[in-house]
Amino acid sequence: MKLPAFDYACPETLDEATALLAEAGGDAKVIAGGQSLLPFMAFRLAAPSLLVDLRKIAGLDGIEVADGEIRLGAMVRWRDILDSAALARALPLLPAAIGHVAHYQIRNRGTLGGSLAHADPASEFPCIAVLCGASVDVVGAGGHRTIPADELIAGPMETTLEDDEIIVAVRFPRWPEGRRWAFDEFALRHGDLAIAAVAAAYDMDGPHIAHARVAVMGATDTPQRVPPAEDALNGRAPDDDTFGAAAAAASAAIEPTEDLHAGAAYRRALVGTLLRRALAESCAREREAAE
Amino acid sequence: MKIALTVNGRPAALDVAPRTTLADCLRHALGLTGTHLACEHGVCGACTVIVDGAAVRGCLTLAVQADGAEVTTVEGLAGDGALTPLQEAFRRHHALQCGFCTAGILTTLHALLTENPDVEACEIREVLSGNICRCTGYIPIVEAALEARAAYRRGGDPAQ
Ligand SMILES: Cc1cc2nc3c(=O)[nH]c(=O)nc-3n(C[C@H](O)[C@H](O)[C@H](O)COP(=O)(O)OP(=O)(O)OC[C@H]3O[C@@H](n4cnc5c(N)ncnc54)[C@H](O)[C@@H]3O)c2cc1C
Ligand code: FES
Ligand code: FES
Numbered sequence: 001m002k003l004p005a006f007d008y009a010c011p012e013t014l015d016e017a018t019a020l021l022a023e024a025g026g027d028a029k030v031i032a033g034g035q036s037l038l039p040f041m042a043f044r045l046a047a048p049s050l051l052v053d054l055r056k057i058a059g060l061d062g063i064e065v066a067d068g069e070i071r072l073g074a075m076v077r078w079r080d081i082l083d084s085a086a087l088a089r090a091l092p093l094l095p096a097a098i099g100h101v102a103h104y105q106i107r108n109r110g111t112l113g114g115s116l117a118h119a120d121p122a123s124e125f126p127c128i129a130v131l132c133g134a135s136v137d138v139v140g141a142g143g144h145r146t147i148p149a150d151e152l153i154a155g156p157m158e159t160t161l162e163d164d165e166i167i168v169a170v171r172f173p174r175w176p177e178g179r180r181w182a183f184d185e186f187a188l189r190h191g192d193l194a195i196a197a198v199a200a201a202y203d204m205d206g207p208h209i210a211h212a213r214v215a216v217m218g219a220t221d222t223p224q225r226v227p228p229a230e231d232a233l234n235g236r237a238p239d240d241d242t243f244g245a246a247a248a249a250a251s252a253a254i255e256p257t258e259d260l261h262a263g264a265a266y267r268r269a270l271v272g273t274l275l276r277r278a279l280a281e282s283c284a285r286e287r288e289a290a291e
Numbered sequence: 292m293k294i295a296l297t298v299n300g301r302p303a304a305l306d307v308a309p310r311t312t313l314a315d316c317l318r319h320a321l322g323l324t325g326t327h328l329a330c331e332h333g334v335c336g337a338c339t340v341i342v343d344g345a346a347v348r349g350c351l352t353l354a355v356q357a358d359g360a361e362v363t364t365v366e367g368l369a370g371d372g373a374l375t376p377l378q379e380a381f382r383r384h385h386a387l388q389c390g391f392c393t394a395g396i397l398t399t400l401h402a403l404l405t406e407n408p409d410v411e412a413c414e415i416r417e418v419l420s421g422n423i424c425r426c427t428g429y430i431p432i433v434e435a436a437l438e439a440r441a442a443y444r445r446g447g448d449p450a451q
Contacts, residue, residue: 001331034352038353103421105421108345190417191420
């Protein structure tokens with residue numbers, strides 16, 4: 001369907017942008033890539049009176065891999081993440097997950113800030129941000145604040161952002177040398193939204209797993225960590241038994257969603273299968289690198 | 292709103308309502324009906340055009356967002372009227388039947404092959420996941436793209 005009518009502003013500073021949003025009092029929306037907002041407007045799920053385009057505001061792009069942290073500007077596109085050699089070295093889990101986001105043409109416009117603010121439970125970036133304990137820097141008419149990624153996401157398509165707040169950057173803590181990672185997803189077609197996906201990261205403390213983190217998305221109403229699965233990994237050897245136990249713990253712990261594409265029981269089983277497979281692959285990758 | 296953009300090498304100054312998508316602007320204001328629209332919400336790829344070198348959804352880009360941009364549509368590929376090597380390859384391999392999806396697939400593959408003339412079949416298939424074709428079964432499209440790589444490797448822009 002054609003889009004509902006709206007006014008359009010393309011400010012050059014964050015101050016102007018937040019002032020426009022504050023003035024409109026909830027009737028305005030930011031537009032970044034437009035790859036989620038415009039379909040929502042076409043379906044009349046959103047009908048803002050004003051769109052505030054971020055494309056001319058300086059300082060919202062850029063991928064900076066520094067010693068302590070990795071900073072990604074809110075307007076960094078999927079395409080930029082997939083093209084970054086520095087990210088592939090420093091946080092390989094991120095490009096691996098983003099490889100499942102949408103299609104070539106959409107990746108040329110879709111941004112990570114838009115993905116976080118849209119908070120679709122089946123989107124990859126918010127899940128990786130939650131898994132990694134990323135911090136989200138936002139600016140509003142009243143100043144700026146930093147929100148942990150898991151506190152930003154409040155529910156399906158729901159965040160704790162105020163109407164006048166704009167995400168400016170996301171910061172990921174740097175990984176220690178040798179951290180292992182896992183990601184796997186099931187979607188009906190490559191690039192479609194996930195029916196379920198899992199992500200994990202862990203260190204090796206001698207022969208044992210330490211600092212394990214496991215997160216699920218697509219199968220639950222928000223991307224979320226799964227502490228029972230993490231407990232099943234920590235202190236154990238990275239073998240099939242351990243991974244099977246973690247998979248069973250994850251399946252048991254989640255409250256799966258149901259929709260047209262899959263029922264709750266199917267999603268519950270899928271999460272276990274994906275997690276076991278992804279964890280096994282995290283070891284196979286290690287062996288390949290060693291050879 | 293007043294915007295100025297370059298479409299297929301020619302400057303265009305237009306006055307558009309903010310809600311006009313780039314695809315509608317190209318079709319209705321500029322008469323470039325080679326760009327097709329089907330789903331109008333980002334899933335089919337029929338509306339793909341090239342904006343500043345990148346293939347994008349014409350239905351998920353506002354015309355006002357393309358202010359100042361260089362846009363290439365399917366009409367701009369064969370600039371002098373002769374088919375480009377990619378288009379020739381489509382004809383040779385029967386990579387189109389009804390042709391509804393073809394403009395979006397040609398612009399997508401033109402951007403892809405310009406970026407990477409050595410692209411492998413598996414990546415071509417992944418990229419085509421963003422374009423729906425109800426007729427061909429995709430196999431001849433992949434074959435045409437693989438064959439066209441040679442022309443893009445020879446350097447320059449085979450479409451111009
Ligand atoms: C066919 C199709 C398939 C897709 N598949 C996937 C998929 O598999 N996985 C996936 O993750 N996504 C998928 N997407 C969505 C895509 O990744 C979007 O690019 C992304 O969700 C939103 O980014 P955007 O820059 O386009 O945001 P926009 O559409 O511009 O905005 C989305 C929302 O975020 C708000 N917003 C945007 N930027 C900011 C900011 N900096 N601060 C505050 N609020 C902001 C907007 O107001 C709006 O509410 C798909 C989209 C389509 C059309
Ligand atoms: S018309 Fe744009 S993707 Fe279908
Ligand atoms: S040729 Fe008919 S849809 Fe592709």
